[in-house]
Structures are given as structure tokens and as C-alpha cells.
Amino acid sequence: MSTTSRSHRSAPGPLVLDTRSISRTPGAMSPIQRVAVAPSTIGVEMIAIPEGAELDLDLMLTFVDEGVLVTGSVSGQAKIECARCLGEFHAEVAVDLTEMYALENRASAEGAEQDEVRLLDGDLLDLEPALIDAFGLEFPLSPTCTDYGHAECINADTPRPDGVSGETEGRIDPRWAGLAEKFGTTGTDEGRA
Incomplete structure (x- = not known):
């Protein structure tokens, strides 16, 4: 003070x-x-x-x-x-x-x-x-x-805090959309050999 x-x-x-x-x-x-x-x-x-x-x-x-x-x-x-x-x-x-x-x-x-x-x-x-x-x-x-009283985030495109958006498969988090556009991929490379 x-x-x-x-x-x-x-x-x-x-x-x-x-x-x-x-x-x-x-x-x-x-x-x-x-x-x-x-x-x-x-x-x-x-x-x-x-x-x-x-x-x-x-x-x-x-x-x-x-x-x-x-x-x-x-x-x-x-x-x-x-x-x-x-x-x-x-x-x-x-x-x-x-x-x-x-x-x-x-x-x-x-x-x-x-x-x-x-x-x-x-x-x-x-x-x-x-x-x-x-x-x-x-x-x-x-x-x-x-x-502040909202049941969930006011921006509906943002995934829930646990990271599971739930409604649509393959939907990209808007915060990462610029990277997907730049690299042309929406998936991950995990599991590929």
C-alpha cells in the first residue's frame, strides 16, 4: 500500500x-x-x-x-x-x-x-x-x-480447459490456426513411421 x-x-x-x-x-x-x-x-x-x-x-x-x-x-x-x-x-x-x-x-x-x-x-x-x-x-x-458467471467461454471455438472440444473431430483451435495454414496440416504426425 x-x-x-x-x-x-x-x-x-x-x-x-x-x-x-x-x-x-x-x-x-x-x-x-x-x-x-x-x-x-x-x-x-x-x-x-x-x-x-x-x-x-x-x-x-x-x-x-x-x-x-x-x-x-x-x-x-x-x-x-x-x-x-x-x-x-x-x-x-x-x-x-x-x-x-x-x-x-x-x-x-x-x-x-x-x-x-x-x-x-x-x-x-x-x-x-x-x-x-x-x-x-x-x-x-x-x-x-x-x-465471472459464464457457464463456458464466450468464444465457442475455444476448447474446454481439459483440452477436449468434443463437438467436431478435426476442428483446429483458433489460437493455432495460423500454424496449420502455414504448414498445411490439421493432424499430427504421431504414430507415423
Whole structure:
């Protein structure tokens, strides 16, 4: 987890929250329920929430002695490329957040680098780095269609994971079709003498 240092913003982004609505009494809470736009892509090449996509924020900001605790969930539509069939589709993804943002001149702020605590920027907190970390840990490295509710791969020409396509004898896996065209064969040379 990375820390966020104080960097006075001229125009807060869509994932920057103003904490002035919370009374500075320990235990004071303020709910945040709104839709925000992702200011940048959140994720990796094969699975990511694209820049400009809507994110549903359902959060609670709680003032504590050392700063502001953010808890709740964030969800949105991710663009996914299946690692098996290379088909693209969209699916709803969500993460639960529990993030501490330290106030300046407090013990937790002084040890922020070692404790991996984020810092408030005056009265503002930036959720974007926390969401990048949270979704990065949640997303699989090699997503597949079946990971996201499909019974099988959306590209019907891709063989099943066990390597048996079953329906048609001699059908070539589309991932290897270029080699078959180049060498002019659809079978194997096994068993030939």
C-alpha cells in the first residue's frame, strides 16, 4: 500500500472526499453514497475498470483520534479479457474498503511510511490510490469467463480447459490456426513411421 502525501490540489478529482462534514469528535460519522467517475483506469491489462466508468461509493467516514477511517464498499463495471479464449466482456466487480487517513502532526502521520497509513491533504482524502490497491489485490491475474458467471467461454471455438472440444473431430483451435495454414496440416504426425 502506498501513502499519499500532502499535495495541495487546485481542483479535487471525483474520488477526492471532503471530510469537513464530519465533526472533529472521535466516533463522529458521515455516510457517503454517490456515483463517481473513475479518473483513470483501475486494474491491469486483462481486467480493469476503464477511465470514465461509473463507480458506486457506499462508504462511512468515521473521525478517530488519529484521523479519518473510511469503511464500506465500492463497485463498478470492469472490462475483462478472458485469459483462456481472449473474448472480451463486462462484469460487475466490487471491493470492501477499510482505510485509515491520518491527520497531520499526529503520531500515525509521523509513522505513516512504516505503518502504511495514508495521509489527509488538509481536509481532503483521495480514494483513488486506495481503490487501485484494493482492486489490484481483488482482481485475478488470469481472469476467465467462468470466473465471472459464464457457464463456458464466450468464444465457442475455444476448447474446454481439459483440452477436449468434443463437438467436431478435426476442428483446429483458433489460437493455432495460423500454424496449420502455414504448414498445411490439421493432424499430427504421431504414430507415423
